[in-house]
Amino acid sequence: MRRGRKKDISCKDFYLFVIIFSLEEDGLQAYVLISAEPGRLWKVAEDAVKVPGVKMAHAVTGQFDVIAYVEFLRIEELGRIIDAIQSIDGVLRTHTAIAMAQRLRE
Secondary structure, three states: OOOOOOOOOOHHHHHHHHHHHHHHHHOEEEEEEEEEOOOOHHHHHHHHOOOOOEEEEEEOOOOOOEEEEEEEOOHHHHHHHHHHHHOOOOEEEEEEEEOOOOOOOO
């Protein structure tokens, strides 16, 4: 368990600290939207789910060919996951959407 640094903070700062602390404890999630070469989407989805951090990957219809759901603890880890996905044979490009933390109600 990580411990926060002790300092004087306002109520607004406390809420921000709680959100950041919660993200560090629970981890972060993102969706990696993948464009694949024609005829390669099923293989790309199969290979993507083998990447550490990727929890599921689905071939989909629409603008993108595959959507991968990933979980990670630090942004650096997300970078490694994206690099691994982009190195899969048949991947043309990716677009990543990081899930936002739930809003705190005042």
